[in-house]
Amino acid sequence: MLNSIELLDRFEILEPENLALRHLRRCIVDKDVRSVFKVFQHFHSNDNIQLAETACLDLNAYAFFKLEENMFGSEDMPLLKKIIWQQNPWAIFTYLANQNVDPMIVKNIKGIMLLDKPKCLIKLLERQLPEDDLGLYFFTRLFYDSQTYDVRKIHECYKLFISKGIDIFGKDEKMFISMLNKVPLNVVKFCYRLYNKPWLDDIRKSMVLEDKIHYVWKVCEELLSPDIIKELKIASKNKFFGMKMKPVFNRYNGNNFYKLYQKATDSNAKDSVKITNALDMLGIVTGETNIINDVKGGLLYDNREALYNVVKYTSKDSLIDTLQRFESELPKVSLNDAFSRGQLFSKKWLVSKIKDLKLGTIILCAGWHGSLIYLFNREGIKFKQCFSFDMNPNCIKTSELLNKELVLKNWKFKATHADILKIDYNPCVFKTEKADGSTETKEIKPNTIINTSCEHIKNYDIWYNKLPKRKLIILQSNNYYEQKEHINCVKDIKEFKQSSPMSNILFEGTLNLGMYKRFMLIGKK
Numbered sequence: 217m218l219n220s221i222e223l224l225d226r227f228e229i230l231e232p233e234n235l236a237l238r239h240l241r242r243c244i245v246d247k248d249v250r251s252v253f254k255v256f257q258h259f260h261s262n263d264n265i266q267l268a269e270t271a272c273l274d275l276n277a278y279a280f281f282k283l284e285e286n287m288f289g290s291e292d293m294p295l296l297k298k299i300i301w302q303q304n305p306w307a308i309f310t311y312l313a314n315q316n317v318d319p320m321i322v323k324n325i326k327g328i329m330l331l332d333k334p335k336c337l338i339k340l341l342e343r344q345l346p347e348d349d350l351g352l353y354f355f356t357r358l359f360y361d362s363q364t365y366d367v368r369k370i371h372e373c374y375k376l377f378i379s380k381g382i383d384i385f386g387k388d389e390k391m392f393i394s395m396l397n398k399v400p401l402n403v404v405k406f407c408y409r410l411y412n413k414p415w416l417d418d419i420r421k422s423m424v425l426e427d428k429i430h431y432v433w434k435v436c437e438e439l440l441s442p443d444i445i446k447e448l449k450i451a452s453k454n455k456f457f458g459m460k461m462k463p464v465f466n467r468y469n470g471n472n473f474y475k476l477y478q479k480a481t482d483s484n485a486k487d488s489v490k491i492t493n494a495l496d497m498l499g500i501v502t503g504e505t506n507i508i509n510d511v512k513g514g515l516l517y518d519n520r521e522a523l524y525n526v527v528k529y530t531s532k533d534s535l536i537d538t539l540q541r542f543e544s545e546l547p548k549v550s551l552n553d554a555f556s557r558g559q560l561f562s563k564k565w566l567v568s569k570i571k572d573l574k575l576g577t578i579i580l581c582a583g584w585h586g587s588l589i590y591l592f593n594r595e596g597i598k599f600k601q602c603f604s605f606d607m608n609p610n611c612i613k614t615s616e617l618l619n620k621e622l623v624l625k626n627w628k629f630k631a632t633h634a635d636i637l638k639i640d641y642n643p644c645v646f647k648t649e650k651a652d653g654s655t656e657t658k659e660i661k662p663n664t665i666i667n668t669s670c671e672h673i674k675n676y677d678i679w680y681n682k683l684p685k686r687k688l689i690i691l692q693s694n695n696y697y698e699q700k701e702h703i704n705c706v707k708d709i710k711e712f713k714q715s716s717p718m719s720n721i722l723f724e725g726t727l728n729l730g731m732y733k734r735f736m737l738i739g740k741k
């Protein structure tokens with residue numbers, strides 16, 4: 217049984233253009249989760265896949281927010297993005313207003329801090345001071361046009377200002393007049409001198425110093441419910457992804473998508489947990505939850521069934537069904553050699569050289585598991601019928617199972633147990649076993665004789681001498697002397713040609729397969 221690495225490698229050899237397969241191999245073999253997202257991009261033209269990839273694997277919050285917008289469009293998400301990732305003070309107030317945090321305070325903090333409306337400051341003071349506060353009396357008369365005033369009370373206000381150390385007719389006169397003219401900074405400064413409240417000084421600082429957002433947080437903390445502010449402030453100031461995203465995750469507690477994203481990006485979680493959750497997110501994004509479960513099975517648990525399913529998802533080649541059928545019907549037979557890299561490259565090489573040849577009826581000598589004919593069928597090579605002979609009786613079952621489709625097509629492929637030295641070739645008369653166990657005698661006149669097992673053939677010269685003239689002959693051998701079953705290797709193409717003399721050579725060549733070389737001759741005797 218080919219292991220998962222071999223299986224995916226062989227599919228990639230068979231389908232070099234199939235990028236989805238290539239990504240799948242990377243994902244399963246190299247445990248490269250990013251490749252999973254690439255696999256799905258081949259089947260869905262959906263920007264959300266790329267966003268999910270960047271959001272999960274690069275911890276890119278912007279990608280997450282965009283993905284969220286595309287998928288759910290929650291009203292508060294863009295605000296949280298602006299607050300936490302862009303330190304946007306306007307967003308803080310809009311967000312707080314949506315959260316039912318004391319709307320009157322929110323509105324007025326915003327009014328004074330972002331819109332420079334001093335009247336808003338007075339409204340904030342109104343909330344904190346007793347109704348009969350003298351200063352408040354003064355400010356409401358100054359800012360609320362409709363209010364009447366009592367001159368004696370105004371005089372008392374002046375006395376109050378002086379008692380608080382504000383020299384309204386001396387060194388503080390300029391500031392006082394400017395305050396009377398409602399210049400925001402001076403209103404704030406004046407109020408701070410009068411009431412000495414830290415939040416007033418913070419508003420003042422926000423007007424004259426850099427880092428406005430820092431003071432916005434401070435004022436909000438001082439005047440509003442600290443929990444929500446604390447959470448947002450920590451998130452906006454922290455540089456660690458998990459901390460920054462906390463309000464997002466807290467806010468959406470109970471929503472599976474956010475829960476998955478939280479786990480997929482949790483730096484303390486095991487890799488397998490992160491991968492599982494990232495994949496589940498991808499499942500929601502693509503709607504492909506079944507295949508995502510199979511990817512998980514193949515990627516994390518080396519689950520054979522799941523791997524097959526994923527290969528089927530990426531390749532339309534029926535080989536995967538065939539291999540699966542093989543594993544369940546003939547579990548003891550290994551196709552590893554037949555589908556080794558060397559074998560596949562050698563057979564693909566053969567296929568590439570015969571595309572323009574008329575093959576007609578083929579005799580496949582020492583045909584083994586019939587993988588060559590499987591490739592013929594897969595690559596659309598035209599032939600009338602193929603009769604395979606092998607002296608290993610098990611090869612009837614294996615080659616017919618591999619080529620079941622062709623066997624069922626009126627024996628377009630048929631395997632027979634026979635020694636290729638003991639059959640004749642023109643005509644070839646032989647007994648072959650039918651599906652019901654009875655035998656049938658056949659007589660065929662081949663147009664083509666193929667033997668890709670020449671290195672295995674004892675008394676090769678006797679066999680070769682039996683081949684008729686004027687028939688197309690396709691031969692492969694190798695110089696892989698190290699294999700003890702290879703009793704008829706040749707050292708090079710020259711020696712191969714000497715052992716298989718042809719009057720008309722259509723192709724001769726050598727394929728370097730690393731460990732050994734494969735030689736091929738196509739021609740007529």
Ligand SMILES: C[S@@+](CC[C@H](N)C(=O)[O-])C[C@H]1O[C@@H](n2cnc3c(N)ncnc32)[C@H](O)[C@@H]1O
Nearest residue numbers: 582584606607608634635636637668669672673
């Ligand atoms: C291991 S396989 C062949 C690998 C070869 N490179 C290929 O791809 O075809 C060799 C096959 O040759 C068969 N074989 C060897 N001598 C034979 C003979 N005289 N008649 C029929 N089959 C023979 C064996 O039974 C075996 O199935």
